[in-house]
Amino acid sequence: MTKSEEGLWRAVVIVAVLNLAYFVVEFSVAEIIGSVSLLADSIDFLEDASMNFLIAVALGWTVARRAVVGKLLAGILLIPGLATLWMAWQKFSLSVPPEAIPLSLTGGGALVVNLSCALLLTQYRHHAGSLTRAAFLSARNDALANIAIIAAGFFTAYTVSAWPDLIVGLGIAVMNADAAREVYTAARDEQKVRSPMA
Secondary structure, eight states: HHHHHHHHHHHHHHHHHHHHHHHHHEEEEEEEHTTTHHHOOOHHHHHHHHHHHHHHHHTTSSSHHHHHHHHHHHHHHHHHHHHHHHHHHHHHHSOOOOOOOHHHHHHHHHHHHHHHHHHHHTTTTTTTTTHHHHHHHHHHHHHHHHHHHHHHHHHHHOOSHHHHHHHHHHHHHHHHHHHHHHHHHHHHHHHHHHGGGG
């Protein structure tokens, strides 16, 4: 393993541990206040932890094997979005707004974690193809989602409505679907580059 790969390995392990720790925090708060967006985001933290642990294991593999894992990760990125759609559907029938202050504060904590992860991964985002692209895109998208969650908390306090939380939850689903598409495309391109040499 080269020095660059060692640095990347350390970065993805740190990112995985941070994501796993905040999953526990965000999931607990989401359950207590009944927030669709926080619950969706907490599932995303768990997915990110799993993805980064998988990246740490797969770094020493060949380009062809990494491309296969990249396609697998594209599928994993869709899971939080599908879970969000299911939770949003259930919330439509019981439109109770979550508590605004815990929603915004928890979203703020998630933003700090995701920005830290994105900064750790920025220098490696073009290293190891689709694997690190998946990790970087996920951290970047999560930071954007967290800003939306904080805003949803403010709008919930102002409107006393469940809609801001539901809209942000659905937005998280869309972002995860787009990230999955980008990762799948990167993995497919890796396989195309590799195929003529096989």
